[in-house]
Amino acid sequence: MNNNHSNEGHLYDRWSITHYSKFLDAVEEIAPEVRSYLLTLLPLYIDAVKVLALNGNPLDDIVQIIAGSHDDEIKEIKALILREKLECWAEKYRLDSNRLFILFALHFLREVYEYDYQKDQETMIICTRLSDGVTYEEHEIISDFGSKFPFLFLPLPLTEVLEKLNIKGRKDPRYRDIISNAESYESPLTDEKKNMLAWHPTEDTWTEFNNLLNQMFENYKRAYRQRTEEYLEKHGYKADKLKREAIHYRWIAEYQILGKSYSEIANFYTEHANEDSKCDGYNSDTVYRAVKDTASLIGLTLRPDKGGRPSKVKKGRK
Known part of the structure; x- marks a missing residue:
């Protein structure tokens, strides 16, 4: 549960x-x-x-x-x-x-x-x-993420990155250690210090700088997500995978409240599936797994199923 x-x-x-x-x-x-x-x-x-x-x-x-x-x-x-x-x-x-x-x-x-x-x-x-x-x-632990972990893509100038790592250039393997760390991008922007990464046309072409910027932004997004999730898990929280299939919520409602069997639900949604759907049909085992999984997310004890489990039924094609 x-x-x-x-x-x-x-x-x-x-x-x-x-x-x-x-x-x-x-x-x-x-x-x-x-x-x-x-x-x-x-x-x-x-x-x-x-x-x-x-x-x-x-x-x-x-x-x-x-x-x-x-x-x-x-x-x-x-x-x-x-x-x-x-x-x-x-x-x-x-x-x-x-x-x-x-x-x-x-x-x-x-x-x-x-x-x-x-x-x-x-x-x-x-x-x-x-x-x-x-x-x-x-809960206090998982509240106010805007203060705890604001999304601030404010990367340090390349020269500072190189100085921190004591390396000469971006090809050094240690360079990736810092650009894969979320804090590396979150340099405070104040009146006293506005020391940010910037494009210097005399040093890089726009194409070179743009490629660097895209790489660093992707790295930051990945590092930002990883840091937040690690914080949650450290304090005993783990975000459940959000179900993308709205149909699963309908299935559990029909099963639990309307009293339909898994096979009845599978047959109905197979018969009424859109012709352009990528799914060839549903079977009762598919419905059962989806209903059971969804029930665990909302803390429901499922009623016993009185119906059978037919083999997979395919949609008719025009």
Whole structure:
């Protein structure tokens, strides 16, 4: 399971937000009843919030009280009823294995109340999406990268680079040691010191300088990324590979919420694949692996599959 999410009710990074948001967007598209169910709880949410607010609880605390407190710690009956109904909602749509979804549901209701209900009670057009309820708390270690590691491609003049390495020219192997280090490019730009790499037409042609600049920029990007990722891993964080296939989020939504089997999903998407698609078709094993992988990213325990796993089905060609 992804270490960047927690069943205690918090997300700690933006990578997890991406997975949860894409999943809930897919849920809202293929199973709008999930969102509709939550909207029926809006009056109860409003009543519970008003009661808890009268007791001096800030709004942020109210959400956590309802989502995370033990039953005997919730003193207001309406708040307890709301929590019970949210648990029924999560169980109905097989989201109950990760308590974060109850927290997201509460934040969704809060967004609806603050941005839809209070602004336009007459028409009550709900623009808030399920994914608007996905929130996170950024850990100090992985916050404010703009201050920690700003992207500053400000390479030192070649003469300084050579002096640091005590070498004569760019062909010396040790030259690459410094141009592959991110800090080598981040010379401070101040009024007192504006000592930067520059093109000297009397020393290099533009082609020669341009080739050097391109090489150094590619080196800096690579070194910059490596330094940031090493910092994250040193502190126990590892960015999950972002899934590029939006279809995987649809598959898990159809499997987990609509109750479709892997084979049903594979057959449907094979039959409806575009003719210009590079994929010849999908099989149930492909769907199974994608759903299992995506489930691990959003902390869901998958329901048992009741369908079979057919052999690969190819698209018909015109």
